[in-house]
Amino acid sequence: MTYVADVRALARKDLLLELRARDTLPAMLLFVVATFVVFHFSLPAHSSQLAASGLLWVAIVFTALLGLGRAFVPEREQRTLDGLVLAPCDRSAIWLAKSIATLAFLVAAEAVALPVFALFFHGLRGATVAGVVLADLGICAVGTFLGAMAVATRARDLLLPLLFLPLAIPIVVGGVGAGVASAPGGYLGFLALYDLLFGLLCWATFEYVVTE
Amino acid sequence: MIRAQKLGKRFGDKRVLRGVDLDVARGAFALVTGPNGSGKTTLLRLCAGLAAPSEGELAVDAPRGRIGFLGHEPLVYRELTALENLELYGRLYRVPERRERIGMLLERFGLWEVRRDRVGSYSRGMTQRLALCRVLLHDPELLLLDEPHTALDAAGAELLDAQLAELHGERTLLVSTHDPARVESLATLRLALA
Numbered sequence: 001m002t003y004v005a006d007v008r009a010l011a012r013k014d015l016l017l018e019l020r021a022r023d024t025l026p027a028m029l030l031f032v033v034a035t036f037v038v039f040h041f042s043l044p045a046h047s048s049q050l051a052a053s054g055l056l057w058v059a060i061v062f063t064a065l066l067g068l069g070r071a072f073v074p075e076r077e078q079r080t081l082d083g084l085v086l087a088p089c090d091r092s093a094i095w096l097a098k099s100i101a102t103l104a105f106l107v108a109a110e111a112v113a114l115p116v117f118a119l120f121f122h123g124l125r126g127a128t129v130a131g132v133v134l135a136d137l138g139i140c141a142v143g144t145f146l147g148a149m150a151v152a153t154r155a156r157d158l159l160l161p162l163l164f165l166p167l168a169i170p171i172v173v174g175g176v177g178a179g180v181a182s183a184p185g186g187y188l189g190f191l192a193l194y195d196l197l198f199g200l201l202c203w204a205t206f207e208y209v210v211t212e
Numbered sequence: 213m214i215r216a217q218k219l220g221k222r223f224g225d226k227r228v229l230r231g232v233d234l235d236v237a238r239g240a241f242a243l244v245t246g247p248n249g250s251g252k253t254t255l256l257r258l259c260a261g262l263a264a265p266s267e268g269e270l271a272v273d274a275p276r277g278r279i280g281f282l283g284h285e286p287l288v289y290r291e292l293t294a295l296e297n298l299e300l301y302g303r304l305y306r307v308p309e310r311r312e313r314i315g316m317l318l319e320r321f322g323l324w325e326v327r328r329d330r331v332g333s334y335s336r337g338m339t340q341r342l343a344l345c346r347v348l349l350h351d352p353e354l355l356l357l358d359e360p361h362t363a364l365d366a367a368g369a370e371l372l373d374a375q376l377a378e379l380h381g382e383r384t385l386l387v388s389t390h391d392p393a394r395v396e397s398l399a400t401l402r403l404a405l406a
Contacts, residue, residue, distance in 0.1 A: 013289070082262055086279065211261075
């Protein structure tokens with residue numbers, strides 16, 4: 001219960017910071033909607049569902065990257081990571097809380113973005129939405145972990161995409177597959193497995209990312 | 213409480229601390245002095261567990277949750293209020309009777325009236341006072357204070373002096389300072405870094 005209380009307190013802090021600073025969510029919203037508008041006018045008329053599905057995932061991954069790049073900015077600018085690391089709570093709580101906050105921003109951005117996508121392109125299948133939900137979990141788990149690694153370096157703005165994008169390829173493959181396949185169960189299972197494996201890995205090893 | 217033998221720290225090719233021997237008994241007040249770049253901050257960060265030694269041995273007989281660390285940065289969020297910052301740390305440090313303790317510290321350091329203001333609107337001195345509240349919040353056994361008088365006005369510095377005198381003998385303190393005269397009378401151990 002203490003662990004849950006720590007995660008809740010830390011996630012609340014991240015949500016409160018965003019509510020006050022409004023640095024991340026407006027940028028994510030603007031980016032994802034602008035991307036769909038650009039795609040809408042740049043794609044040839046009657047383009048295939050496969051192409052549209054691919055564009056959806058490109059937009060989701062890069063929107064998430066925008067949020068992930070901002071995730072540890074307060075800790076970096078105000079050096080508060082030291083304060084969190086010194087606290088007697090399990091350090092994985094820092095990762096989990098940050099992942100939950102980033103997930104909240106991503107879901108909020110997608111709540112606007114998915115209807116816009118449906119309006120501009122081919123509508124949305126239930127399997128696509130399920131794929132997006134599962135992909136969000138993996139994106140936020142892995143991306144937050146890598147964000148914490150990158151924030152300690154000088155080349156953080158370059159390092160995060162370099163580390164994150166290769167690891168996001170399975171998510172894109174699973175997400176596109178779930179959106180276009182006639183039997184999406186396998187792809188959704190693949191995304192769930194990715195979430196489970198990488199979530200556990202990040203949870204278990206986060207301590208080594210934030211300590212010397 | 214703290215025992216170090218031939219303690220050293222390197223950052224790449226740069227050696228910032230070399231061959232430090234230290235034996236701080238429980239309840240001692242250790243004063244660390246030295247010019248800029250002599251490794252005072254690094255020594256305190258090593259003792260806090262925020263950095264790992266490159267050479268030598270270091271043993272700190274206090275669990276992570278019983279250490280109070282004040283560094284160059286206040287380690288508080290500017291977008292949150294003083295109350296929200298202390299609430300967060302109070303929860304993470306499992307401070308009993310948290311609200312009362314926070315209220316008492318804010319009163320003592322003259323921040324009660326501005327407790328609901330965002331820290332970003334504070335002066336540097338007020339932020340340092342809040343940082344001191346954060347450090348004392350969980351009533352730590354071991355206090356590691358790096359230049360604690362920095363940015364404090366005369367009243368703030370006197371408040372801190374009174375707090376240090378109160379803790380003297382009750383808690384173990386490792387204090388680095390450029391102004392040793394200020395706490396010289398409390399020191400039971402002196403370490404001059406070159």
